[in-house]
Amino acid sequence: MEIRHIAKKIGYPVLVRPSYVLGGRAMEIVHDEEELEFYMSHAVKASKAHPILVDKFLNNAIEIDVDAVCDKKDVFIGAIMEHIEEAGVHSGDSFCVIPPQTLSKKVLSKVRDYTKKIALSLEVAGLLNIQFAVQNSTVYVLEANPRASRTVPFVSKAIGVPLAKLATKVMVGHTLRDMGFDHEVEIDHVCVKAPVFPFLKLPGVDTILTPEMKSTGEVMGLAPTFGEAYYKAVLSAEGKFITEGTAYVTVNDDDKPKVLPIARELKNLGFNIVATKGTATYLRENGIEAQTVWTINEPYSPDALDLMRRGKINLIINTPKPGKGPKKDGHVMRRLAVELIIPFITTIPSAHAAMEAIKSAKGKDFAVKSLNKYCAG
Numbered sequence: 550m551e552i553r554h555i556a557k558k559i560g561y562p563v564l565v566r567p568s569y570v571l572g573g574r575a576m577e578i579v580h581d582e583e584e585l586e587f588y589m590s591h592a593v594k595a596s597k598a599h600p601i602l603v604d605k606f607l608n609n610a611i612e613i614d615v616d617a618v619c620d621k622k623d624v625f626i627g628a629i630m631e632h633i634e635e636a637g638v639h640s641g642d643s644f645c646v647i648p649p650q651t652l653s654k655k656v657l658s659k660v661r662d663y664t665k666k667i668a669l670s671l672e673v674a675g676l677l678n679i680q681f682a683v684q685n686s687t688v689y690v691l692e693a694n695p696r697a698s699r700t701v702p703f704v705s706k707a708i709g710v711p712l713a714k715l716a717t718k719v720m721v722g723h724t725l726r727d728m729g730f731d732h733e734v735e736i737d738h739v740c741v742k743a744p745v746f747p748f749l750k751l752p753g754v755d756t757i758l759t760p761e762m763k764s765t766g767e768v769m770g771l772a773p774t775f776g777e778a779y780y781k782a783v784l785s786a787e788g789k790f791i792t793e794g795t796a797y798v799t800v801n802d803d804d805k806p807k808v809l810p811i812a813r814e815l816k817n818l819g820f821n822i823v824a825t826k827g828t829a830t831y832l833r834e835n836g837i838e839a840q841t842v843w844t845i846n847e848p849y850s851p852d853a854l855d856l857m858r859r860g861k862i863n864l865i866i867n868t869p870k871p872g873k874g875p876k877k878d879g880h881v882m883r884r885l886a887v888e889l890i891i892p893f894i895t896t897i898p899s900a901h902a903a904m905e906a907i908k909s910a911k912g913k914d915f916a917v918k919s920l921n922k923y924c925a926g
Contacts, residue, residue, distance in 0.1 A: 555603050556585055564604040564760060576760040578606050578637055610636040610684040611652070612691075613660060614645060616704045617677045618712060618730070619668035620719045625730040627712050628704040629660055630742070634896045636682045639762040641699060644782070644899065647707045647740045650775050652683065659688045667693050675716040676701065700742070703769055707740035709924025738923050741770045743782035748887045756883045757869060757895055771923050776909030779902050783892075791892050792907050793818075794863030797842070797853055798832070799825040799879075800897075801870040807897045811866065812837045814904045818911065820864070823856065845881060857885055865893035866900050 556563045556579070565588055566576040579585045589601070612632040618625045631649035632640065649657065660681055668677050671693065678698035680691040697713060705712045715730060725731055744764035748756050754763075770781030784790045796815050800808045805828065812832055815822055822839040824832060826847075832839040842856060843849040856862045865886050869879045886893045894900045 552589065552601050552603060553582060553585060556582070559603065559605045562606040562608065564606045566602050566604075566760075567600075578760060607636055607682050607684045607689065610682040610689075612636040612638075612640065612643065613649070613652070613681040613683065614640060614698070614700055615660060615664050615679045615681070616698060616700055616712060617664055617668055617679070618675065618716045618719060618725065619671075619673040619677055620723075620725045621669070621672050621674055623725045623731055624665040624668045625715070625725050626661060626664055626733050627701075627710065628708055629657060630700060630704070633898050633902050634758065635898060636684075637760060638758040638896070639760055640680060641762040641767075642744050642746075642758050642764045644744070644779070644902065645700075645742045646775060646778070647704065648736065650739075653686070656683055656686060656688060663688065663690060671695055675720045676712065699767075703740070703742045703767070706769065706920060706924075707771070708734040708736055710734060736924075738771055738773055739775045739778040741775070741778040741782040743768050743770065743786040745786050749890075753884070755880050756887060756893070757879075771918075771920070772909075772915070774909060775902075776905035776907075777915060780906035780910045781915070783903075783906065787892060789890065789892065790906065790910065791864045792910050793820065795821040795823060795856075795861060796864040796866060797823050797856070797862045798839070798866045799828050799853075799882075800866065800868040802827075803870075804868045804897055805831045808832075808866070808868075808900070809835055809837070811897070811900045811904060812839070814908075818904075818907055823853075823862070825853070853882055854885055857882070857889055857891060862891060865891055867893060867895055868897060869895070 562578050562580045564576060564578055577588055579588055614630040616627040628647045629649055630645040630647055631652055633644035633646065664679055667679060673695045676697045677693065677695050679693045682689045682691055701712050718728065719725065745766035745768060746763055747765045748754060768782060768785040770778040770785060772778040772781055780790055798808060798812060812822060816837060822832065823842045824839045825844060826841050829839040829841040843852040845852055845854055867879060867883065883893060894903055
């Protein structure tokens with residue numbers, strides 16, 4: 550089939566999606582020809598009238614959102630938002646932070662330059678949202694939308710500027726320069742947007758984040774530091790945040806080296822670690838104490854589900870293997886975590902963010918300050 554040749558030519562992994570959703574899964578990242586065949590056979594209904602679209606997928610990339618207002622002459626960048634999760638998670642399902650925490654000045658300069666050039670070239674009069682991806686310091690433009698995005702309320706509250714109102718004035722003839730918005734607003738606090746998911750109300754749905762949006766709302770946390778802001782956002786979205794106890798760690802082979810600093814941080818913060826056989830062995834080989842627990846397919850005790858039901862696991866870090874492979878164990882474990890309201894993390898960047906939040910939260914009472922006071926400057 551032609552789509553197979555296209556995927557080979559641009560190189561796996563690729564993002565596949567129907568031009569029109571006729572049923573089944575809309576978007577999926579496929580890693581080889583076998584997964585592509587399965588997607589075409591089971592996930593979508595394709596026809597000449599509704600072909601399948603294929604995009605090259607960027608591995609290990611950071612996604613960025615920018616909300617801006619343009620009056621055809623000047624561009625006001627409301628905020629550059631750095632996603633916490635790697636590219637591949639729908640922007641509506643990803644945590645994001647203002648201002649960016651890991652992007653270099655060179656990358657941020659490119660993002661600003663590209664945003665202004667795109668906005669002016671499109672002759673936008675009003676709001677504009679652009680999504681970028683950064684891989685190895687190269688900035689890619691994913692899409693540009695000359696409209697308001699779902700992040701406009703978040704950005705407006707973060708910087709203290711009502712972007713929708715500003716864009717409306719531009720659309721009826723006011724200029725950004727005359728209104729005093731010819732430069733970015735600098736803030737001395739950190740804002741984190743957290744998605745809110747309905748998993749508890751949807752039995753059977755896997756909680757793994759994908760290119761398809763699953764969240765039904767969002768909240769924000771504001772604080773002087775990233776760790777504190779992330780803590781507040783998670784607490785608001787999920788109703789609890791764990792700062793002690795036992796962490797269950799099970800990651801795919803590619804993520805084992807990446808999880809080492811996270812596991813060390815967990816031990817430094819006083820957590821006990823239990824892990825599946827492969828992860829536990831790897832941690833012990835690298836000097837990190839970890840108790841082995843078994844999967845539901847192994848005839849030994851205790852298994853992870855037993856410990857979860859007995860309240861012996863307080864936090865889960867689980868990164869499933871991309872693409873094909875045995876997923877039953879992981880799916881059952883993630884669903885049980887939802888039902889028992891055990892916090893779980895499914896990406897390495899999210900785990901790093903959680904460590905910063907735990908360090909910020911341990912033994913501290915956070916001050917409460919109104920949004921007006923944050924944006925008073």
